[in-house]
Amino acid sequence: xxxxxxxxxxxxxxxxxxxxxxxxxxxxxxxxxxxxxxxxxxxxxxxxxxxxxxxxxxxxxxxxxxxxxxxxxxxxxxxxxxxxxxxxxxxxxxxxxxxxxxxxxxxxxxxxxxxxxxxxxxxxxxxxxxxxxxxxxxxxxxxxxxxxxxxxxxxxxxxxxxxxxxxxxxxxxxxxxxxxxxxxxxxxxxxxxxxxxxxxxxxxxxxxxxxxxxxxxxxxxxxxxxxxxxxxxxxxxxxxxxxxxxxxxxxxxxxxxxxxxxxxxxxxxxxxxxxxxxxxxxxxxxxxxx
Amino acid sequence: xxxxxxxxxxxxxxxxxxxxxxxxxxxxxxxxxxxxxxxxxxxxxxxxxxxxxxxxxxxxxxxxxxxxxxxxxxxxxxxxxxxxxxxxxxxxxxxxxxxxxxxxxxxxxxxxxxxxxxxxxxxxxxxxxxxxxxxxxxxxxxxxxxxxxxxxxxxxxxxxxxxxxxxxxxxxxxxxxxxxxxxxxxxxxxxxxxxxxxxxxxxxxxxxxxxxxxxxxxxxxxxx
Numbered sequence: 001x002x003x004x005x006x007x008x009x010x011x012x013x014x015x016x017x018x019x020x021x022x023x024x025x026x027x028x029x030x031x032x033x034x035x036x037x038x039x040x041x042x043x044x045x046x047x048x049x050x051x052x053x054x055x056x057x058x059x060x061x062x063x064x065x066x067x068x069x070x071x072x073x074x075x076x077x078x079x080x081x082x083x084x085x086x087x088x089x090x091x092x093x094x095x096x097x098x099x100x101x102x103x104x105x106x107x108x109x110x111x112x113x114x115x116x117x118x119x120x121x122x123x124x125x126x127x128x129x130x131x132x133x134x135x136x137x138x139x140x141x142x143x144x145x146x147x148x149x150x151x152x153x154x155x156x157x158x159x160x161x162x163x164x165x166x167x168x169x170x171x172x173x174x175x176x177x178x179x180x181x182x183x184x185x186x187x188x189x190x191x192x193x194x195x196x197x198x199x200x201x202x203x204x205x206x207x208x209x210x211x212x213x214x215x216x217x218x219x220x221x222x223x224x225x226x227x228x229x230x231x232x233x234x235x236x237x238x239x240x241x242x243x244x245x246x247x248x249x250x251x252x253x254x255x256x257x258x259x260x261x262x263x264x265x266x267x268x269x270x271x272x273x274x275x276x277x278x279x280x281x282x283x284x285x286x287x288x289x290x
Numbered sequence: 291x292x293x294x295x296x297x298x299x300x301x302x303x304x305x306x307x308x309x310x311x312x313x314x315x316x317x318x319x320x321x322x323x324x325x326x327x328x329x330x331x332x333x334x335x336x337x338x339x340x341x342x343x344x345x346x347x348x349x350x351x352x353x354x355x356x357x358x359x360x361x362x363x364x365x366x367x368x369x370x371x372x373x374x375x376x377x378x379x380x381x382x383x384x385x386x387x388x389x390x391x392x393x394x395x396x397x398x399x400x401x402x403x404x405x406x407x408x409x410x411x412x413x414x415x416x417x418x419x420x421x422x423x424x425x426x427x428x429x430x431x432x433x434x435x436x437x438x439x440x441x442x443x444x445x446x447x448x449x450x451x452x453x454x455x456x457x458x459x460x461x462x463x464x465x466x467x468x469x470x471x472x473x474x475x476x477x478x479x480x481x482x483x484x485x486x487x488x489x490x491x492x493x494x495x496x497x498x499x500x501x502x503x504x505x506x507x508x509x510x511x512x513x514x
């Protein structure tokens with residue numbers, strides 16, 4: 001009797017702890033969400049916690065009216081799509097041959113690829129390379145250097161290797177070329193892995209900041225993260241409100257910054273519930289190799 | 291320095307989370323909690339730093355406004371060096387702990403259920419089961435991740451210190467990677483910055499290989 005009761009208490013404690021931690025993961029987002037919709041007076045008076053007070057859309061209105069912000073958003077979306085397409089193409093054509101035992105020098109290639117995961121020349125050589133390639137301050141500086149991730153390549157190679165060799169052999173009997181096999185046999189069987197890796201690439205690119213900071217100078221090539229950085233962190237929020245400085249209804253920095261942050265994070269938050277299980281399965285494919 | 295603290299403080303958290311989550315039997319609760327715990331991993335450092343500034347700034351940060359209302363003094367989360375280190379570590383855990391948990395959860399499902407039944411028959415308490423069955427069961431995973439993390443100690447992290455840092459805490463926020471950036475890109479002294487960057491890579495590799503070597507000696511288990 002005593003045992004069962006103590007076990008129940010233990011259960012309750014564990015649930016409470018996990019519940020608390022989970023909520024902690026969301027609270028900052030919810031708070032910013034509330035701030036972004038609240039009226040100036042309520043924010044300055046410190047009345048806003050997790051529910052918008054004095055609901056209004058002024059902050060979002062200024063974000064959406066900010067041409068550079070919208071432009072940066074569209075640019076980022078386009079850039080992420082292009083990057084993901086190129087990166088997936090590269091990863092697929094690199095991973096497939098590496099599953100073939102008869103490929104000469106396969107082990108050497110693999111070692112060379114794995115080394116890049118643990119050792120790199122560093123920031124400056126990368127920068128000089130991009131500079132010498134004459135792609136500094138262009139969209140290619142964001143797309144090309146990261147167009148193949150060694151980690152994702154190995155995940156995909158592992159996945160390809162798991163496809164029964166018999167399928168491929170029978171396709172070869174029927175006279176299919178390697179290219180045909182890749183497109184008609186291997187890829188259709190790998191859709192979950194392909195979806196996961198595309199998402200890895202896309203989210204990584206969406207959230208990427210460092211390379212943009214280093215390679216990009218022109219305002220019109222600012223990806224959304226760099227834009228957010230300029231607005232929210234290095235304190236140029238005034239940029240946003242200059243247009244409305246004369247306007248008495250201009251939102252206070254808090255709600256403006258919150259709205260910008262929500263604006264830049266929204267795409268991720270929107271797709272997150274639908275894609276999170278792919279992420280998990282993907283990260284586990286990677287784990288199995290160990 | 292920051293990275294070492296990160297490793298020491300941050301490494302056990304996902305393990306503890308996974309162990310706790312593993313004890314929960316209510317399916318929907320477990321799933322919801324997992325979803326919420328992974329979420330921060332997909333938020334960029336830019337946004338996290340932005341949020342940290344909004345929430346924790348000494349004057350107008352929401353947390354301090356709240357504390358003031360309750361009659362407490364403001365806490366200089368971002369401007370005092372000691373506090374800043376704590377804030378820095380906390381944001382790291384906030385973002386990555388849930389994600390790090392996934393691998394452990396996967397490892398947990400691989401543990402033979404018979405072991406638990408046998409322990410039940412022997413009358414083992416829950417804590418003893420965790421200690422004697424669960425932890426040894428995921429030890430290989432823990433070791434591998436520890437080795438990899440040690441390897442990354444010297445290399446990781448430009449964005450977080452760069453974005454979280456501010457002039458007031460430069461002393462503690464300056465790490466090798468941000469230094470390389472300041473010296474190399476901002477001042478254009480490529481030679482010295484390249485040397486530092488390469489040094490950083492070499493140190494990282496040495497860490498990784500020695501951690502792997504030690505683990506092979508002690509545990510008979512390495513990453514390759």
